[in-house]
Amino acid sequence: MNGHTSAEERAPLQKSTSSLHIHIQPTDSRTSIGNMSTSLFRASALRCALRASAPTTASRAGLASTAIRGKATLPDLAYDYGALEPSISGKIMELHHKNHHQTYVTSFNNFSEQIAEAKQQENIQAQIALQPLINFHGGGHINHTLFWENLAPTSQGGGDPPTGALSKKINDSYGSLDSFKEKFNTALAGIQGSGWAWLVQDTQTGAIGIKTYANQDPVVGQFRPILGIDAWEHAYYLDYQNRKAEYFKAIWNVVNWKAAEKRLK
Amino acid sequence: MVLISLLSTSLRAFASEQQPFEFGEMARPPFTLPKLPYAYDALEPYISAQIMELHHSKHHQTYVTSLNDALLFQAQAVHTTNIVSQVSHQQLIKFHAGGHINHSLFWENLAPASSSEAKSSAAPKLSNQIASTWGSEEKFREAFKAALLGLQGSGWGWLVKVEVGQEQRLSIVTTKDQDPIVGKGEVPVFGIDMWEHAYYLQYLNGKAAYVENIWNVINWKTAEERFIGTREDAFKILKAYV
Structure with missing residues (x-):
């Protein structure tokens, strides 16, 4: 994992950590x-x-x-x-x-x-x-x-369900939007540490899926980011503290599905 | 009491789903939350009571x-010789066991700032080796700070005693998420939690200030004991809350 040391690397770390200091x-x-x-x-x-x-x-x-x-x-x-x-x-x-x-x-x-x-x-x-x-x-x-x-106030369409091709893909893959949200929230809750969960599209097959990424690893390469939710503690801690499941539930009220639709190809 | 009722709830839920397997005494999840050796507000103003209470009690x-839940599933998987299930639970066990070990x-290794434990003079042997390893306590703190601030995401920074043959070396080690210091010959001397939940309510995005302030509440007496003692000594707290 980036920025972390394995046992093998530990000894030389003592003298060299200052070069990793983020100014x-x-x-x-x-x-x-x-x-x-x-x-x-x-x-x-x-x-x-x-x-x-x-x-x-x-x-x-x-x-x-x-x-x-x-x-x-x-x-x-x-x-x-x-x-x-x-x-x-x-x-x-x-x-x-x-x-x-x-x-x-x-x-x-x-x-x-x-x-x-x-x-x-x-x-x-x-x-x-x-x-x-x-x-x-x-x-x-x-x-x-x-x-x-991919967030928006409810007055600007936040929380309005997806339409068109994205809606169809979600229903085909997950049965319903609610079932998709449930699986997405399970993925979010399963992140061990800081990270993100994304609805992604496979650039090779066009299929959609849910993927989690550690820390700030971005969605690049084989997958295209469609919709991301930040699961770092700084994204919710002042409002929800340790009750992160409440944050994961509430955020769907401000998801901008229109933005997500535009990312789908 | 909450814990006991949670455990028995999960035991019942698990048992009803997984019949006909029945748990004997050996399979009972053993771990409990250790008591803090000080009050929630004892580390103020450096760590707020609100942070301490959430951090400990939640x-x-x-x-x-x-951890207890995961061990229960593991016991079931061992009982039924389900190797796939056993392997699939290992990361969960590592994460939650690591969380329990690290926080314990x-x-x-924290103490109220006004106590004698919070002075590095409470750790004469450790201080000597720190000075001979990094040049001075000041330089050691700078190196530790740099390591902590270099963490990308959740994790911990530890001062570790590493036994290499007859020698004992000190090393600053960062670990990701809840990975614990459990390597062969490694004794965790003291650790600093760099998860955002450890400081965010008080320091927000100013984690450098948290890293500065926490030196005021390091328990050097505990650090000295772990430095002098064996690996088993360092982890004895875990056995006290089984």
């Missing part, structure tokens, strides 16, 4: 990207990826400025912090978005710059050491961006 | 209850 620079460089739609997020992520790969053809001297131009930014919420009450309190939403998500963005940018430098210096060890941090903080940014978007 | 209790050790 967080609070920043007010929050940039509005307006109403964040999936396509906008993807386009923004794609631009980042393009920029990150661009230096292979650009001069090495241009790396640093390229990394700065490709910085990830905290997306605005499409609703007020208090808009998901009583399912999720305004206080949780504000901390979760403005502090937790911001930290993932800041750290992702920070470690992206470091990995760019390591590439420039052809330091393979440093690149490998930074990869779990890119996965963690980049994953945190991706997961939360998708999460905010 | 979170730790859930690990104990779920954690409560014991």
Whole structure:
């Protein structure tokens, strides 16, 4: 597991842990990207990826400025912090978005710059050491961006059941929406530690399924994220404390199925 | 009493589902929630009474209850030589047993800040080895802090005594989720819980402040005893609440 040590790795950890210390620079460089739609997020992520790969053809001297131009930014919420009450309190939403998500963005940018430098210096060890941090903080940014978007206040359609192709797939696979929610909540409750549960679509077969991911591991590769629920304690603890089953039950009242439908292919 | 009634409920529920198997005394789930060696508010202001009460009476209790449930299923699977069922329950047992072990050790390695136990002078031998390993207690704390803040997700940070041949070394070890320190030759000296439920109500996303403050309530006397003692000594608390 990323960031954790196995018995074999423990001895050298004593002297080297400080290099893993995550330095967080609070920043007010929050940039509005307006109403964040999936396509906008993807386009923004794609631009980042393009920029990150661009230096292979650009001069090495241009790396640093390229990394700065490709910085990830905290997306605005499409609703007020208090808009998901009583399912999720305004206080949780504000901390979760403005502090937790911001930290993932800041750290992702920070470690992206470091990995760019390591590439420039052809330091393979440093690149490998930074990869779990890119996965963690980049994953945190991706997961939360998708999460905010797949939630909505009840006044903006939150909780309205899915329609069309997604509704059909859910009924075909799980019998009914209620039965799907029950299985999804069982998956959420079964997470041992921090993590997420996702409704995913298999990019090879088109089938949907429920998958859980540890920590901030993002849904990438074979599966496409359709709907994600954050099961980290910070997502619910101020409202629900140890009663996480109540959070898992309440959050369906603010799930934005319209956003989920748009992600399905 | 709540625990006993929970257990007997789960025993009854289980027995009725799994007939004709019947549980003898040997199969009775044995673990109970240890009492805290101090009051819930005794670690204030560094850890609030609200956190301590939830953490002990709810979170730790859930690990104990779920461990006993999982062991009950395991006993059934062993009885029926169902190897698939046995293997499928191992991770559940590891998680909840780890939660019980970790929290039991954690409560014991904390102490009110005003007590003499909370001073590192209560651990002369351990302090010596810390100083010779990291250079100074200050540097040790910095290294420990870095390890704790480097955890990605839920987990723990431990100071571990590792027996290597005739030698005893100290090591800072982080573990994910509820993985316990149970390796051969490893003695957990003290642990710090980095699950968000351990600090969130008080520190919110400011976990660095929690990591700073917890040094005020480390029980160095317990740490010294675990450092000097055997592995079995360190885990004796678990046997006291069976």
